[in-house]
Amino acid sequence: MKIILKQVTILNPEQKLNQKSDMLIENGVIKKIGNLNQEDFKSSEIFEFENKYCVPGFFDMHVHLREPGREDEETVESGSNAAAAGGFTGIACMPNTNPDIDSAEIVRFIKEKAKDHLVDVYPVAAATLSRKGEALSPMYELFDAGAVAFSDDGVAIKNAGVLRNVFEYSKNFNTPIIEHCEDESMADGVMNEGLISTTLGLEGIPNVAEDLIVMRDIMLAEFVGAKVHIAHISSKNAVELVRQAKKRGVKVTAEVTPHHFTLTDDSIKSYDTNYKMNPPLRTRADVDAIIEGLKDGTIDCIASDHAPHAIEEKEMEFIYAPNGIIGLETQLGLVISELVNKKHLTISQAVEKLAINPRKILNISVPQIMEGEVANLTVFDSELIWTVDVSKFKSKAKNSPFDKRLMTGKSIAVINKRKIYFEDKFIPI
Amino acid sequence: MSLSSRHLLGLNGVPKEDIQLILDTATTFREVLERPIKKVPTLQGKTIVNLFYEDSTRTRISFELAQKRLSADTINFSTSSSSVKKGETFKDTVRNIEAMKVDMIIVRHKSAGVPQYLTRISKANIINAGDGLHEHPTQGLLDMYSIRERLGKLEGLKVCIVGDVAHSRVALSNIFGLKSMGAIVSVCGPATMIPIGIESLGVKVYTSIDDAMKKNDVLNILRIQLERNAGTRIPSLREYHNYFGVTSERINKNNKEIVILHPGPINRGVEISSEVADGPYQVILDQVTNGVAVRMAVLYLLGTMH
Numbered sequence: 059m060k061i062i063l064k065q066v067t068i069l070n071p072e073q074k075l076n077q078k079s080d081m082l083i084e085n086g087v088i089k090k091i092g093n094l095n096q097e098d099f100k101s102s103e104i105f106e107f108e109n110k111y112c113v114p115g116f117f118d119m120h121v122h123l124r125e126p127g128r129e130d131e132e133t134v135e136s137g138s139n140a141a142a143a144g145g146f147t148g149i150a151c152m153p154n155t156n157p158d159i160d161s162a163e164i165v166r167f168i169k170e171k172a173k174d175h176l177v178d179v180y181p182v183a184a185a186t187l188s189r190k191g192e193a194l195s196p197m198y199e200l201f202d203a204g205a206v207a208f209s210d211d212g213v214a215i216k217n218a219g220v221l222r223n224v225f226e227y228s229k230n231f232n233t234p235i236i237e238h239c240e241d242e243s244m245a246d247g248v249m250n251e252g253l254i255s256t257t258l259g260l261e262g263i264p265n266v267a268e269d270l271i272v273m274r275d276i277m278l279a280e281f282v283g284a285k286v287h288i289a290h291i292s293s294k295n296a297v298e299l300v301r302q303a304k305k306r307g308v309k310v311t312a313e314v315t316p317h318h319f320t321l322t323d324d325s326i327k328s329y330d331t332n333y334k335m336n337p338p339l340r341t342r343a344d345v346d347a348i349i350e351g352l353k354d355g356t357i358d359c360i361a362s363d364h365a366p367h368a369i370e371e372k373e374m375e376f377i378y379a380p381n382g383i384i385g386l387e388t389q390l391g392l393v394i395s396e397l398v399n400k401k402h403l404t405i406s407q408a409v410e411k412l413a414i415n416p417r418k419i420l421n422i423s424v425p426q427i428m429e430g431e432v433a434n435l436t437v438f439d440s441e442l443i444w445t446v447d448v449s450k451f452k453s454k455a456k457n458s459p460f461d462k463r464l465m466t467g468k469s470i471a472v473i474n475k476r477k478i479y480f481e482d483k484f485i486p487i
Numbered sequence: 488m489s490l491s492s493r494h495l496l497g498l499n500g501v502p503k504e505d506i507q508l509i510l511d512t513a514t515t516f517r518e519v520l521e522r523p524i525k526k527v528p529t530l531q532g533k534t535i536v537n538l539f540y541e542d543s544t545r546t547r548i549s550f551e552l553a554q555k556r557l558s559a560d561t562i563n564f565s566t567s568s569s570s571v572k573k574g575e576t577f578k579d580t581v582r583n584i585e586a587m588k589v590d591m592i593i594v595r596h597k598s599a600g601v602p603q604y605l606t607r608i609s610k611a612n613i614i615n616a617g618d619g620l621h622e623h624p625t626q627g628l629l630d631m632y633s634i635r636e637r638l639g640k641l642e643g644l645k646v647c648i649v650g651d652v653a654h655s656r657v658a659l660s661n662i663f664g665l666k667s668m669g670a671i672v673s674v675c676g677p678a679t680m681i682p683i684g685i686e687s688l689g690v691k692v693y694t695s696i697d698d699a700m701k702k703n704d705v706l707n708i709l710r711i712q713l714e715r716n717a718g719t720r721i722p723s724l725r726e727y728h729n730y731f732g733v734t735s736e737r738i739n740k741n742n743k744e745i746v747i748l749h750p751g752p753i754n755r756g757v758e759i760s761s762e763v764a765d766g767p768y769q770v771i772l773d774q775v776t777n778g779v780a781v782r783m784a785v786l787y788l789l790g791t792m793h
Binding site: 251252253255256257258259260261262264328329370373374375376377378 | 499576577578596597598599600601603604618619620621622653656659682683684685687688
């Protein structure tokens with residue numbers, strides 16, 4: 059089957075590509091770019107995508123699918139649907155399922171569930187068994203089964219000796235260790251520690267709880283010569299630590315979530331549990347430092363930390379409510395509204411952080427937009443203004459603080475694995 | 488005259504006029520409490536639920552007594568937070584209670600913010616009887632009432648809150664309420680017990696109890712919670728007593744005029760010596776009596792609002 063994306067703005071900073079033209083895709087492969095003839099138009103389905111960007115498919119490297127274990131909150135399928143709706147053609151899913159992704163069977167189980175979906179799902183496996191931070195997980199087996207990185211996400215690996223071994227062992231596969239950087243002994247709180255937590259009577263988690271582990275992990279990764287990826291960076295000093303480490307040549311990368319560059323702890327004044335996350339929302343100074351880090355490349359990519367929770371679990375007393383929010387379907391809107399439209403990032407830089415860098419970090423090949431390549435594409439409108447409505451989300455969960463928020467920028471279509479997702483439908487092509 | 492809000496969630500942001508009105512109304516009820524028959528029909532036909540998700544003896548009794556003296560119908564719902572965590576959700580419990588048609592809910596909960604949350608899911612008037620480490624507004628009000636009763640005013644008075652300020656809902660309500668009334672508020676305690684950013688609220692921090700006594704008219708002494716603090720925030724109760732305990736020697740040395748408050752229950756020999764607890768400077772038992780009057784005032788003002 060043939061489709062034509064008519065008059066799209068093809069943009070790929072990797073290839074220094076920025077041109078407006080038609081694109082013919084046949085059987086999921088890019089057949090022709092520009093100069094299409096009458097014959098092509100006659101035999102193809104036409105998608106009018108003028109003034110829309112066509113870029114390598116977005117990739118979210120930090121997603122929590124709740125399968126296996128909490129299929130009531132999210133499944134591989136529903137999470138993949140949310141990803142497609144948000145403009146992603148690939149996601150990496152974190153290992154804190156039940157059971158954890160610490161055996162090859164679970165990796166294969168998830169890959170099997172995902173195999174027919176448009177969205178590529180890459181499991182991140184636990185670095186230690188049951189993410190307990192004690193015994194190493196079977197990393198060779200996990201890697202062979204398809205794990206693209208290792209992490210005990212939810213917690214940092216507490217014991218430095220264990221982490222050292224995890225780093226050493228991971229060198230065999232050149233995969234990053236993704237760390238949730240937080241010193242548990244300082245992290246009893248439920249929000250950022252500061253004037254707001256004092257005023258609200260909620261226990262705080264200080265920035266330094268994150269900084270300490272970021273510093274330790276950088277030093278240890280440097281010592282071992284392994285790759286460390288800092289998940290959901292939130293603190294000002296942590297950004298600076300990563301910046302300095304990169305200058306020294308440490309193999310460190312970092313991601314930030316849209317909520318950490320958009321919101322501050324001020325939001326918690328309503329005690330709305332949709333503002334409860336870990337790491338917590340920090341202060342304006344932290345947000346500013348994060349934006350600087352995005353601009354100068356200290357922060358490599360943007361990831362949602364999509365964390366679905368059942369309504370009855372999130373709608374609870376603040377101290378009991380679980381951490382996290384869903385983010386797949388609001389990510390692009392926040393990147394455009396908060397970063398591009400505020401002139402912090404160009405569209406090209408945004409694409410690097412949404413599509414290119416996350417794949418590079420995980421050693422996944424970056425889709426190229428050229429004739430003969432498989433079409434793995436996101437088409438988005440950078441000017442479309444829309445209002446978030448969680449009830450329309452494809453995710454099973456609704457825990458988003460961005461409900462009813464006005465955003466600019468929305469995905470129009472995604473193309474991958476011989477399918478196009480357009481106007482709420484998956485269509486084989 | 489009526490209050491500007493139909494709930495009492497905390498004293499943060501409550502205007503001076505409202506506090507004044509509550510304290511003045513409490514004076515009237517304080518008089519009622521001295522009568523042989525201590526009951527008035529003011530809230531007859533009103534149904535009040537005391538929703539206590541955390542152990543409490545004196546606050547619950549004080550509220551209950553205040554309700555009975557106003558002739559309201561009272562229902563008590565007490566449970567420990569841990570059992571609730573496993574069973575019915577808080578929202579469902581509240582909805583059930585709401586379905587029985589109640590007018591006011593008095594709530595105590597381990598989680599800060601629960602009273603605010605209640606206003607979103609219930610139509611009743613909500614009174615916060617202590618939420619986590621956040622606020623305990625009726626305690627703040629009765630403290631202010633007791634200070635005013637003893638010293639005749641609040642404006643310009645210097646009040647220091649001593650102890651584990653970081654883990655006290657009494658402290659925050661005192662700070663917000665007293666500042667609103669024009670008092671000068673400070674705190675005193677070991678640095679591990681002083682919350683971050685407290686100076687930004689316009690509160691001075693004393694690290695020496697002697698200095699705090701010299702510079703203040705009133706000390707409001709917080710209970711040191713042994714289970715929470717020993718070995719972590721303070722090395723021992725003995726050391727705390729030696730360096731921050733309020734004793735008659737310290738009072739005699741520093742400020743013989745000082746007025747001592749304590750929200751109770753007191754730990755004799757820890758934050759306060761027996762001599763002080765029973766001595767002429769303290770108003771601790773007055774606070775308890777005043778607590779009933781202040782709660783009657785709050786219940787009356789909210790319960791008769793239109």
